[in-house]
Amino acid sequence: MLKSIKAALLALMLPLAANAATYEEGKHYEVIAERGTKKPEVTEYFSFYCPACNNFEGLIEEFKPKLDDGVKFKKSHVDFIGSRDPEHQKMIATALATAEVLPQKKQIVSAMFNHIHTKRGKFNELADIKDVFVAQGVDGAKFDKMYKSFSVRTKASKMARQQKQLQEKGALSSVPTFIVSGKYKLVLGRDSGITSPDDIAKLINYLASK
Known part of the structure:
Protein backbone atom coordinates (compact mmCIF):
# COMPACT_ATOMS: atom_id res chain seq x y z
CA MET A 1 0.00 0.00 0.00
CA LEU A 2 2.80 2.40 0.97
CA LYS A 3 4.65 1.60 -2.25
CA SER A 4 1.50 2.37 -4.25
CA ILE A 5 1.11 5.75 -2.56
CA LYS A 6 4.77 6.61 -3.23
CA ALA A 7 4.42 5.56 -6.85
CA ALA A 8 1.32 7.72 -7.26
CA LEU A 9 3.06 10.74 -5.73
CA LEU A 10 6.08 10.22 -7.97
CA ALA A 11 3.82 10.08 -11.02
CA LEU A 12 2.33 13.43 -10.03
CA MET A 13 5.74 14.99 -9.49
CA LEU A 14 7.29 13.86 -12.77
CA PRO A 15 5.24 16.18 -15.02
CA LEU A 16 6.13 19.10 -12.75
CA ALA A 17 9.81 18.26 -12.91
CA ALA A 18 9.65 17.87 -16.67
CA ASN A 19 7.92 21.22 -17.01
CA ALA A 20 10.54 22.95 -14.85
CA ALA A 21 13.29 21.59 -17.11
CA THR A 22 11.51 22.62 -20.31
CA TYR A 23 13.16 26.02 -20.60
CA GLU A 24 16.86 26.43 -21.23
CA GLU A 25 19.00 29.52 -20.90
CA GLY A 26 20.39 30.43 -24.30
CA LYS A 27 17.59 28.67 -26.14
CA HIS A 28 14.36 30.01 -24.68
CA TYR A 29 15.68 33.04 -22.81
CA GLU A 30 18.82 35.06 -22.12
CA VAL A 31 19.96 36.41 -18.76
CA ILE A 32 20.78 40.09 -19.21
CA ALA A 33 21.18 41.25 -15.60
CA PRO A 40 7.33 40.41 -11.44
CA GLU A 41 6.67 42.15 -14.74
CA VAL A 42 7.15 41.83 -18.47
CA THR A 43 8.00 44.83 -20.65
CA GLU A 44 7.54 44.94 -24.39
CA TYR A 45 10.04 47.24 -26.09
CA PHE A 46 8.37 48.29 -29.31
CA SER A 47 7.76 51.10 -31.80
CA PHE A 48 4.50 52.30 -33.29
CA TYR A 49 6.42 52.49 -36.57
CA CYS A 50 7.38 48.79 -36.49
CA PRO A 51 5.19 46.55 -38.73
CA ALA A 52 6.12 43.46 -36.70
CA CYS A 53 5.06 45.22 -33.49
CA ASN A 54 1.75 46.11 -35.10
CA ASN A 55 1.21 42.49 -36.13
CA PHE A 56 2.18 41.29 -32.65
CA GLU A 57 -0.60 43.25 -30.96
CA GLY A 58 -3.16 40.48 -31.51
CA LEU A 59 -0.83 37.90 -30.01
CA ILE A 60 -0.22 40.09 -26.98
CA GLU A 61 -3.94 40.39 -26.34
CA GLU A 62 -4.11 36.59 -26.35
CA PHE A 63 -1.27 35.89 -23.93
CA LYS A 64 -1.82 38.77 -21.48
CA PRO A 65 -4.89 37.16 -19.84
CA LYS A 66 -2.84 33.97 -19.34
CA LEU A 67 -0.17 35.68 -17.22
CA ASP A 68 -0.11 34.80 -13.54
CA ASP A 69 -1.72 37.18 -11.06
CA GLY A 70 0.74 39.87 -10.08
CA VAL A 71 2.73 39.76 -13.34
CA LYS A 72 2.34 43.26 -14.74
CA PHE A 73 2.53 43.90 -18.50
CA LYS A 74 4.20 47.13 -19.65
CA LYS A 75 5.01 48.80 -22.95
CA SER A 76 8.09 50.93 -23.62
CA HIS A 77 8.60 52.85 -26.85
CA VAL A 78 12.04 52.80 -28.53
CA ASP A 79 13.50 55.62 -30.63
CA PHE A 80 15.46 53.74 -33.31
CA ILE A 81 12.57 52.87 -35.65
CA GLY A 82 10.91 55.42 -37.91
CA SER A 83 11.85 59.08 -37.69
CA ARG A 84 15.47 59.98 -36.97
CA ASP A 85 14.40 63.21 -35.31
CA PRO A 86 15.01 62.85 -31.53
CA GLU A 87 12.29 65.38 -30.70
CA HIS A 117 -0.12 51.11 -40.60
CA THR A 118 -3.72 51.09 -41.85
CA LYS A 119 -4.52 54.72 -42.61
CA ARG A 120 -0.92 55.41 -43.67
CA GLY A 121 -1.09 58.61 -41.68
CA LYS A 122 1.73 60.58 -40.10
CA PHE A 123 2.31 62.28 -36.78
CA ASN A 124 3.88 65.47 -38.02
CA GLU A 125 3.09 67.45 -34.91
CA LEU A 126 1.54 67.09 -31.47
CA ALA A 127 -1.86 68.17 -32.82
CA ASP A 128 -1.96 64.99 -34.94
CA ILE A 129 -1.47 62.85 -31.85
CA LYS A 130 -4.02 64.87 -29.90
CA ASP A 131 -6.59 64.20 -32.63
CA VAL A 132 -6.14 60.46 -32.11
CA PHE A 133 -6.65 60.81 -28.36
CA VAL A 134 -9.73 62.98 -28.78
CA ALA A 135 -11.19 60.48 -31.28
CA GLN A 136 -10.91 57.87 -28.52
CA GLY A 137 -12.93 59.96 -26.09
CA VAL A 138 -10.17 61.89 -24.32
CA ASP A 139 -11.02 65.50 -23.52
CA GLY A 140 -8.66 67.83 -25.38
CA ALA A 141 -7.90 69.96 -22.33
CA LYS A 142 -7.19 66.85 -20.27
CA PHE A 143 -4.79 65.60 -22.93
CA ASP A 144 -2.90 68.90 -22.87
CA LYS A 145 -2.63 68.78 -19.09
CA MET A 146 -1.57 65.12 -18.87
CA TYR A 147 0.93 65.36 -21.74
CA LYS A 148 2.73 68.23 -20.02
CA SER A 149 2.51 66.74 -16.52
CA PHE A 150 5.62 65.89 -14.51
CA SER A 151 4.56 62.26 -14.01
CA VAL A 152 4.14 61.66 -17.75
CA ARG A 153 7.42 63.36 -18.63
CA THR A 154 9.17 61.29 -15.96
CA LYS A 155 7.66 58.09 -17.37
CA ALA A 156 8.83 58.99 -20.89
CA LYS A 164 19.85 53.07 -23.42
CA GLN A 165 20.84 50.69 -20.62
CA LEU A 166 19.61 47.67 -22.57
CA GLN A 167 21.36 48.80 -25.74
CA GLU A 168 24.63 49.23 -23.84
CA LYS A 169 24.28 45.61 -22.69
CA GLY A 170 23.57 44.47 -26.25
CA ALA A 171 20.16 43.23 -25.14
CA LEU A 172 18.06 45.50 -27.35
CA SER A 173 18.67 45.85 -31.07
CA SER A 174 15.30 44.96 -32.60
CA VAL A 175 11.62 45.08 -31.75
CA PRO A 176 9.43 43.71 -30.41
CA THR A 177 11.67 42.58 -27.55
CA PHE A 178 10.25 41.25 -24.30
CA ILE A 179 12.14 41.57 -21.01
CA VAL A 180 10.88 39.78 -17.89
CA SER A 181 11.53 41.45 -14.54
CA GLY A 182 14.44 43.41 -16.01
CA LYS A 183 16.55 40.24 -15.99
CA TYR A 184 15.44 37.84 -18.70
CA LYS A 185 15.06 38.42 -22.43
CA LEU A 186 12.62 36.12 -24.22
CA VAL A 187 13.82 34.21 -27.26
CA LEU A 188 10.75 33.77 -29.44
CA GLY A 189 10.34 32.09 -32.82
CA ARG A 190 10.95 28.81 -34.58
CA ASP A 191 14.42 28.24 -33.15
CA SER A 192 13.14 28.28 -29.57
CA GLY A 193 9.75 26.80 -30.40
CA ILE A 194 8.05 29.57 -28.42
CA THR A 195 5.48 30.97 -30.85
CA SER A 196 1.93 30.49 -29.55
CA PRO A 197 0.18 32.69 -26.95
CA ASP A 198 0.09 29.75 -24.53
CA ASP A 199 3.82 29.07 -24.92
CA ILE A 200 4.73 32.75 -24.50
CA ALA A 201 2.59 33.10 -21.37
CA LYS A 202 4.06 29.94 -19.84
CA LEU A 203 7.63 31.11 -20.47
CA SER A 209 8.56 33.19 -10.72
CA LYS A 210 12.35 32.58 -10.72
Missing part, protein backbone atom coordinates in the same frame (compact mmCIF):
# COMPACT_ATOMS: atom_id res chain seq x y z
CA GLU A 34 22.30 39.87 -12.26
CA ARG A 35 19.29 41.22 -10.40
CA GLY A 36 15.71 41.69 -11.48
CA THR A 37 12.91 44.02 -10.46
CA LYS A 38 11.31 43.68 -7.03
CA LYS A 39 7.94 42.83 -8.52
CA HIS A 88 9.76 63.49 -32.82
CA GLN A 89 10.62 60.22 -31.09
CA LYS A 90 10.36 61.93 -27.71
CA MET A 91 6.90 63.15 -28.69
CA ILE A 92 5.76 59.63 -29.56
CA ALA A 93 7.16 58.19 -26.33
CA THR A 94 5.46 60.93 -24.32
CA ALA A 95 2.20 60.14 -26.12
CA LEU A 96 2.49 56.53 -24.98
CA ALA A 97 3.27 57.66 -21.43
CA THR A 98 0.16 59.85 -21.57
CA ALA A 99 -1.97 56.96 -22.78
CA GLU A 100 -0.66 54.82 -19.92
CA VAL A 101 -2.41 57.00 -17.33
CA LEU A 102 -5.75 57.14 -19.15
CA PRO A 103 -8.61 54.60 -19.04
CA GLN A 104 -8.67 54.58 -22.86
CA LYS A 105 -5.08 53.29 -23.01
CA LYS A 106 -5.86 50.12 -24.97
CA GLN A 107 -7.96 51.95 -27.57
CA ILE A 108 -5.38 54.73 -27.95
CA VAL A 109 -2.49 52.32 -28.55
CA SER A 110 -4.56 50.47 -31.13
CA ALA A 111 -5.58 53.75 -32.80
CA MET A 112 -1.97 54.97 -33.03
CA PHE A 113 -0.90 51.72 -34.70
CA ASN A 114 -3.92 51.98 -37.01
CA HIS A 115 -3.11 55.59 -37.91
CA ILE A 116 0.35 54.59 -39.16
CA SER A 157 12.34 59.78 -19.62
CA LYS A 158 12.43 56.43 -17.85
CA MET A 159 11.63 54.66 -21.14
CA ALA A 160 14.57 56.38 -22.82
CA ARG A 161 16.90 55.59 -19.93
CA GLN A 162 15.96 51.90 -19.82
CA GLN A 163 16.34 51.63 -23.59
CA ILE A 204 6.90 34.54 -18.97
CA ASN A 205 5.25 32.99 -15.92
CA TYR A 206 8.18 30.62 -15.47
CA LEU A 207 10.75 33.42 -15.60
CA ALA A 208 8.65 35.79 -13.48
